[in-house]
Amino acid sequence: MAIEFSLGKKHLEMREGIRALAKNVIRPQALAWDREGGIPEDFLRNMARMATSMGSNAMRSGLGEDDDKKNEEKSRAKGGGNLFGVLASEELAWGDGGFLLCLPGPGLGGPPVRASGTPEQKKRFFEVFQDIEGPLKWGAYGLTEPAAGSDVAGIRTSCRKDGKHWVLNGRKCYITNGARASWTVIFATIDPGLGRAGHRAFVVEKGTPGFAVGRIEEKMGLRASETAELVLEDCRVPEENLLGGEEKYVSKEGFMTAMKTFDNTRPLVGAMACGIGRAAYDYACDFVKDNYVLSRPIPRYAAIVERLAKVGRSLDAARTLTWRAAWMADNGLANAKEASMSKALAGQAAIRACIEAIEICGAEGSIARDHQLLEKWFRDIKVYDIFEGTGQIQRIVISKRLISDLKSF
Ligand SMILES: Cc1cc2nc3c(=O)[nH]c(=O)nc-3n(C[C@H](O)[C@H](O)[C@H](O)COP(=O)(O)OP(=O)(O)OC[C@H]3O[C@@H](n4cnc5c(N)ncnc54)[C@H](O)[C@@H]3O)c2cc1C
Structure with a gap:
């Protein structure tokens, strides 16, 4: 199989266009949005x-815009x-991590x-x-609950069928764009005792009786982005909003829906972390160019450059993993392990990049002069290793995956 690391003309042009936008339009406003x-x-x-x-969904595709199989085929070919x-x-x-999460569109x-x-639901x-x-x-994605974050299988939001509706009760927390979303994919369970097999996914539309916004979080970082609590109290959701229809849930399909989402979104989150780290x-x-090149003794300069090189190496490795995971998804290959690898490395590499940048700048790096960017990135980046x-x-x-798949490694 051929390995190709270069980007095609279309991708390069798109990247240049967005890079200019990020530099000239987005970055200059990032501190104000944060404040x-x-x-x-x-x-x-x-x-x-x-x-x-x-002529493309450049900005919105980052968080998932396209829909049916035909588009998938087309995008693969392109x-x-x-x-x-x-x-x-x-x-x-x-340009700004918060901006990206605020973009209108279906999001997560x-x-x-x-x-x-189903085609009709899409x-x-x-x-x-x-x-x-x-x-x-x-749009928004509501999986996390007060007692079920990492433990996805342990969700307690309940759903029970009543005529042509499902009745949902529970609480979702930390939902990106949760308050403003026209609809949110809500994960619930018919019986917590069934574990993953009991999971169901619903599209709950804004304004549905019993569906309310709770607290809006005050966050350390990504402050431009809205993070909300959602409350479901005897919320009656039409049966047509059960994602995929009932036949989809014969074997743990609700849980798989949540997991499939991660295979697509983890490389994206990894790429966002790479952006902030970079x-x-x-x-x-x-x-370093401005303050070290001519004015500092060579050994000290060399030590600083070695630290920068290490950061650059890690970010480059993380970026390559995000490209690989995305390429696999584009080619219909199972990529759960690779998606996790890209996110795990990118989060850590980018956190390290932000810490090193502050330390390399010395006292200057630690002064929050009217919220300078270094300080903002330091606050923003941590969550990429959490959500x-x-x-x-x-x-x-x-x-x-490695243990169950030793032969392929
Ligand atoms: C800004 C922001 C936006 C978010 N947006 C969304 C959203 O749109 N939709 C949504 O559904 N959720 C969202 N989340 C929630 C996010 O996905 C969860 O916070 C995350 O999954 C972690 O869950 P938790 O906070 O409950 O932590 P916990 O699961 O309680 O974890 C606490 C600590 O324990 C560790 N831990 C947990 N289990 C294990 C284990 N088995 N082995 C080793 N260590 C373990 C974790 O790694 C972590 O360090 C968002 C969160 C934030 C902060």
Whole structure:
């Protein structure tokens, strides 16, 4: 099998376009959005228009936009929507990680609908994002609960069939874009005793009686992004909103829906971490160029450059893993292990990059002068090793797969 590490003309052009946008339009506003805890809707609308006029879903594909099999085939032939997504995600996160999570579109809700929805459901739930001139629309993904984060199998939100509806009760927490979402994919269980086999996934639409927004979180980092608690109290969801229909759930399919989502989104989250890590790395490189090259003794300069080289190596390795995982997804290959590898390494490499950048800049790096970018990245980056599965959980996934799959390694 041929191995190809170079990007095609289309990907390169797209990356250059987004890189310029990140540098000239997004980055200059990142500190203000962080301070204000959000991004003005007009700005987001302009970005959505720009993505559309670029003739692609460049910015939105990063978090899952395309739908049916035909599009998947097309995107594969063109070089792949997932690869496109990781490239765009790294560049946009270099500009601002919070911005990327605020972009209108189905967001993390997209992959489960795409993976498990019926054709009718895909049409119905993706259609709401087509009109970019109307009110902005978001989708969301509601899996985490107060007592079930890493332990996905342990969700307690209940669902029971009542006539032509399902009745849902429970609480979801830390849901990205949860309050503003037009619909949220909610995972619930018919019986916690059944474990994974009891899981069901529903698309719950905003305004459904019994579906309410609870607390909006005040976060350490990614402050521009909304993170909300969702409350379901005797929430009656029409049976047509059970993702994939009842026949889908004969064998643990609800749980698999949640897991399939991760195979697509973990490389994207890894790529976002690479973007923030690269931002800190670039900052430190510029600092060293300006402050060290001529003015410091050679041994000290060499020691600093060695630290930068280590950061650069790790980020490059992490990026390569995100490309591989995305390429596998684009080519219909099972990529759970590779997706976890990319996220596990990217999270750690990017956290290291932010810490090293602060340390290399010395006292200058630790001063939060009206929230300088280094300090912001340091706050932003930690969560990339927490959401979409913590670093520890990625390492468990990887080791389980390696042990069960020793022959292929
Ligand atoms: C900003 C933000 C946005 C988020 N967005 C979403 C969203 O849109 N949708 C959604 O559903 N969720 C979302 N989450 C939730 C996120 O996915 C969870 O926080 C994450 O899965 C970890 O779960 P937890 O917080 O309950 O931690 P816990 O699972 O309680 O873990 C606590 C610690 O224990 C460790 N640990 C747990 N189990 C094991 C084990 N078996 N072996 C070793 N160590 C272990 C973990 O690695 C971690 O260090 C978001 C979280 C944040 C912070």
